[in-house]
Amino acid sequence: MMASTDIKTSLWPLVFLSWVLATVSTLGAIFLGEVMGLTPCVLCWYQRICMFPLVLILSAGLFPLDVKVVRYAFPLSLIGLGIAVFHLLVAEGVIAESMTPCTQGVPCSQEQIEWFGFLTIPMLSVAAFAAIAALLIITHFKASK
Amino acid sequence: MKQKTIFVATAVILAVAFALGINLYQSKKTEQATQATSQNSEALVRFHSPTLGNASAPVHIVEFFDPACESCRAFYPFVKKIMEANPEKIRLTIRYAPFHKGADEVVKVLEAARKQNKYWQTLEAVLAAQPQWAPDHSAHLDLLWPHLEGLDLDMARLKDDMKSPDFTRIIEQDLQDVKTLNVRGTPEFFVNGKPLPSFGPEQLQKLVEQELTTAAAK
Numbered sequence A: 001m002m003a004s005t006d007i008k009t010s011l012w013p014l015v016f017l018s019w020v021l022a023t024v025s026t027l028g029a030i031f032l033g034e035v036m037g038l039t040p041c042v043l044c045w046y047q048r049i050c051m052f053p054l055v056l057i058l059s060a061g062l063f064p065l066d067v068k069v070v071r072y073a074f075p076l077s078l079i080g081l082g083i084a085v086f087h088l089l090v091a092e093g094v095i096a097e098s099m100t101p102c103t104q105g106v107p108c109s110q111e112q113i114e115w116f117g118f119l120t121i122p123m124l125s126v127a128a129f130a131a132i133a134a135l136l137i138i139t140h141f142k143a144s145k
Numbered sequence B: 001m002k003q004k005t006i007f008v009a010t011a012v013i014l015a016v017a018f019a020l021g022i023n024l025y026q027s028k029k030t031e032q033a034t035q036a037t038s039q040n041s042e043a044l045v046r047f048h049s050p051t052l053g054n055a056s057a058p059v060h061i062v063e064f065f066d067p068a069c070e071s072c073r074a075f076y077p078f079v080k081k082i083m084e085a086n087p088e089k090i091r092l093t094i095r096y097a098p099f100h101k102g103a104d105e106v107v108k109v110l111e112a113a114r115k116q117n118k119y120w121q122t123l124e125a126v127l128a129a130q131p132q133w134a135p136d137h138s139a140h141l142d143l144l145w146p147h148l149e150g151l152d153l154d155m156a157r158l159k160d161d162m163k164s165p166d167f168t169r170i171i172e173q174d175l176q177d178v179k180t181l182n183v184r185g186t187p188e189f190f191v192n193g194k195p196l197p198s199f200g201p202e203q204l205q206k207l208v209e210q211e212l213t214t215a216a217a218k
Helices: A002-035 A042-062 A069-091 A121-144 B002-039 B070-085 B103-115 B119-128 B141-151 B155-161 B165-180 B201-217
Strands: B059-065 B090-096 B188-191
Touching: A002 A042, A002 A069, A002 A121, A002 B002, A042 A069, A042 A121, A042 B002, A069 A121, B059 B070, B059 B201, B070 B090, B070 B119, B070 B201, B090 B165, B103 B119, B103 B141, B103 B155, B103 B165, B119 B141, B188 B201
Parallel strands: B059 B090
Antiparallel strands: B059 B188
16 A cells, blocks of 8 residues: 555656646647747647647546556657657658648748747657657556556 | 645646736737837828828827728727717728738728718728628628618719729738738727737727827827
8 A cells, every 4th residue: 555655656746747748838839829829830730639638638637646647648649749740850841841731821841930049849849749758658667567 | 735736836837927928928019019110100101091080189090901800890889989989189090901802892992982982981881781791701792782872872983993003002002011010910900100919999998098198298
């Protein structure tokens, strides 16, 4: 009984941190879209679809801590990571825009923001999804030990 | 429980940071926009623009307007009310930003009506009937005509006047100024050159009152 409580206290910060990452990313996306008025491109929308629910799913898994939350959250973060990597490749010009579904509206290859001379929105997205996915994997393996 | 405290505290911090970010961003943007308009004051008002009210009024509202825009329609009664509440003190200038499909043709209708000295009546009729002639967010002239019948306009002359290249030039000039002033949506208001801090009829009222007080103090 004591041991399981110990594991729980060591796992909680991991899930909590992934929730923080998802929430910051979500607020960031809303800020860029609604406050700064940047229209999200198609790929951004798909990434939002993966990121926004994580805020709710992960917070539901925090009280009381339910490690099974990884099963529901991890697929979202993995799919999000896949789309974000694809988006980054499009933005960097590795994949041609014509191969992507973004033919109307805002082109995905167009960089809307470049912070510090190199940091773009797709990069932030890749970093966020990758970090969340990594944290969830660690949670899963630590819990199954 | 400690974890709950951490969670709630983090959520509150994030929410506050978000709200502060919005505030900071918007005040910076307003400042930039005010600067941009003062640097491009000639782009704000053109000689050709229709104007209502006392020419030497202390407060000048410039509205970037699209006849097919639902928000412009919704705003119109507020603008009228503000002007009626302060007679002789407010001047209104209409600039065109016909973003909706076919809205430039409706602008030509308005300008042609202006030649018959029926601009404001036509504008009101056009706005009142907007849901009927712009059902799918694009303007249909054939659906608009019946709503202009009661205005006693010379329709044959109006349709002929609409072909005038002058009107095309007015629209082109206005759209160019839209770009210069970075107008992204309609209606966009400038009160004595100052943009609204945020979108809404109360904000317009407040800015107008502020400018009236400043003008009265002078």
